[in-house]
Each structure stands twice: as structure tokens, then as C-alpha cells.
Amino acid sequence: MITLALSKGRIFDETLPLLAAAGIEVLEDPETSRKLILATNQPGVRVVLVRATDVPTYVEYGGADLGVTGRDTLIEHGGQGLYQPLDLKIAQCRMSVAVPSDFDYASAVRQGSRLKVATKYTTIAREFFASKGVHVDLIKLYGSMELAPLTGLADAIVDLVSTGKTLQANNLVEVERIMDISSRLVVNQAALKLKQAAIRPILDAFSNAIEKNAVPS
Ligand code: ATP
Ligand code: MG
Secondary structure (H helix, E strand, O other): OEEEEEOOOHHHHHHHHHHHHOOOOEOOOOOOOOOOEEEEOOOOEEEEEOOHHHHHHHHHOOOOOEEEEEHHHHHHHOOOOEEEEEEEEEEEEEEEEEEEOOOOHHHHHHOOOOEEEEEOOHHHHHHHHHHHOOOEEEEEOOOOOOHHHHOOOOOEEEEEEOOOHHHHHOOEEEEEEEEEEEEEEEEEHHHHHHOHHHHHHHHHHHHHHHHHHOOOO
């Protein structure tokens, strides 16, 4: 049995076409079913639904053989024990620094002020500001980062941005782009060896499907 860990929402939805390319069809809709283990049309393949931040952990410890997870989540997890064969180019967005529109970020950085930064992504934020030589106090949050600067909890946030609409609606502006984000396939290292025959065709089908979708540059 091959177990694939996915999170509900955008990652699940955008992984479905890749699974279809591998001849795998999920037989239940996670938005209407309460099940956490979903059968597929292939008796040897099942999908488990886990929280986005738990996907690397499930795959690391073999609770799942494969998983799909954002580059952001993977960096925060550390990636230990995970083989990362493919960038699936799905769930694309970017990690950015944003501040209230009336906050002079450039001056604060130039003057060497200590910035209060709220984020769920403390590893990425710490490394980014350290590389710039900017002193920061990091405040770990688990949701609604946008609220932090509006309430005086922080000067800035580090968060994922796609359209920028959420920032705009909360009077925040993007002042730095830290990195581009997309989701990757992760594979348990032992499973890759022991279940080669079942996993290899899935990897190949995903890889072909990504190439076909690629926008020629
Ligand atoms: P939870 O909803 O359980 O708290 P989460 O908010 O981290 O978890 P999602 O919002 O579903 O989970 O995001 C999962 C992944 O999708 C992220 O790790 C990121 O890689 C990607 N992602 C998040 N926001 C966006 C976005 N606006 N556009 C594209 N991809 C995104
Ligand atoms: Mg979410």
C-alpha cells in the first residue's frame, strides 16, 4: 500500500490533475466527506488528509510514503529524512515582508532600528534578516499575521503573498520579496527503496505532467 499525505484546499485541488496523470483518481471529496483516509481507484494507493504543516512529519516518520508540501513548510520543518525529487510548480506564491503603508521600512532598516516582526515562518524570517544584518525580534504567530502590525504587536510581518489582496485590505504594503514558493513532492527515504516499484511510476507520471504544463520561457 502506498500512502500519500495531502492537505485540504489548494494543495489537494492542485495535486488532483497530477494524480490523474498517474492514473490515480481519489474516490471521495474532502470538502464533503469527514473521512481522513480517502480511497482511490487503485487498490494499492490511498490518500491521508493532514494539516499542511504536518505533511513533512508524516512522511519523515513513515506515516505516509509520499506527501505534497510547500517550500515554506519544508524549510520550517528542516527536511530531515525526506527525499525531495520534484518541484510540482503548484500552489505558487511568494514569501514577503510587509508593513503598514505609513511605516518607513527603508529608514528603519537604514538606521539600524530593532524591528519587531510577527510571523509563522520564524526560520525563514530569521535567516533572511540575519543575511541583511537587520536586527529583529521575532514574534511567532499561528494565523492572521496581518493583524499584528495593525494592533501594535509588530512593525512588520513575514507571510505568504499571492495576489496581495489580503495585504491591501489591511493597509499593508509588500516591501521585500524573500523567496518564491511552490509545492514539492516529498518521499520517505526508506519507502523509496522498499516500495520502488510502486513509487517510481508515480514520480515519472508527475514529472511528465509538470513538463507538459510548463510555460515555455
Ligand atoms: P492551516 O490552514 O491548516 O492553518 P496553512 O494555512 O499553513 O494551514 P494553507 O493555507 O492551506 O495551509 O497553505 C498550505 C500551503 O499552500 C502553504 O504552505 C503554501 O506553500 C501554499 N500557499 C499558502 N497560501 C498560498 C497562496 N495565497 N497562494 C498560493 N499558495 C499558497
Ligand atoms: Mg490556511
